Amino acid sequence: MRALVIMILSVLTISCATQKQAKTPTTSFIEIKFGSSGGFTGMTNEYLIKQDGKVFKITSDTLNQLNQIDNSEIKNIDRQIVELEFENLKLRDKGNMTYFIEVQTSNFINKITWTDQTQNDSVRQLYKNLVKTLKK
Numbered sequence: 001m002r003a004l005v006i007m008i009l010s011v012l013t014i015s016c017a018t019q020k021q022a023k024t025p026t027t028s029f030i031e032i033k034f035g036s037s038g039g040f041t042g043m044t045n046e047y048l049i050k051q052d053g054k055v056f057k058i059t060s061d062t063l064n065q066l067n068q069i070d071n072s073e074i075k076n077i078d079r080q081i082v083e084l085e086f087e088n089l090k091l092r093d094k095g096n097m098t099y100f101i102e103v104q105t106s107n108f109i110n111k112i113t114w115t116d117q118t119q120n121d122s123v124r125q126l127y128k129n130l131v132k133t134l135k136k
Helices: 001-019 070-083 120-130
Strands: 029-038 042-052 052-061 060-067 097-105 108-112
Touching: 029 070, 029 120, 070 120, 097 120
Parallel strands: none
Antiparallel strands: 029 042, 029 097, 042 052, 052 060, 097 108
16 A cells, blocks of 8 residues: 555656646747838838848849848847737838838737838837848
């Protein structure tokens, strides 16, 4: 009887101790498209950042790699997306010059657009940080 109690307690202890922790992803976004359209020429400039840090310019549905950003920059961008609660962000302003960001994660895809007159400093800061990835 004593051996049975010890064996049951041992199994319970081992089963609790060996539960694996779920790995958290290094980034929550799969890809981010951003850019601008309009102005005098009506031209669209579109860029793409993939979760592995590769930065592309999109031209006629062709990807041309511009840069590779490091993990700290990816984490910074990801943190801004989370802080903005991008999944729930509703911004659909259009004007002569329109800027956009589209974020795709495993849980959502959301695209926002805004103009120079839009009052949202957090969105503007995220866009500035995305544009900085083009020049590294």
